Amino acid sequence: MAEARRSHPSQYVKLTKDQDASACGPGVEDIRPGELNLPVAVPQLERMKCIQCGQVLPEGHQAPADDPWTTGIFGCAEDPESCWTGLFCPCVLFGRNVQALREDIPWTRPCTCHAVCVEGGIALAILTAIFHGVDPDTSILIGEGLVCSWWICSQYTGIIREKLQKKYHLENSPCDPCIVHCCFHYCANCQEHRERKG
16 A cells, blocks of 8 residues: 555645745745635535524524514404403513523413513502502602612513514514503513413
């Protein structure tokens, strides 16, 4: 085998920087190491891939987040079970939605967070309205705290809605997820549950 290699010398030419410029011709630049091994981009061979899973998508595939929701934002009566749970125990419904999207998070953690921020804030507002012993300055402070906690909770629940939209390739309906949860929190919670079940 070694004799065969000696009898047939290599066909490749080793390029070095020490080559005479006159032998290469005028205006020829030195070849940098690795310059000949750079990948070439061929647009015909590039395929679209899914952002979530990395799978190659078929040629006729449209961009994600273009499918409509199967139920409307105000279609709570379509599923009585989620409607009643969302009305009386929205924290449980929200916890189940989060657990369905993120299996590593138990449903009790987001349920507790939701109960403290939303239901706790509403209970505080009701108690403040019932007992008028609170002076106006304190009621303004409590109102500002409620608005702030409601906004923070709508941001968190909006992020969960956005993850659900990415998972099922759904469009923003009727508007941005955080604004939907800020304005129609209970309806959006039920809609996400129905979409996940369906």
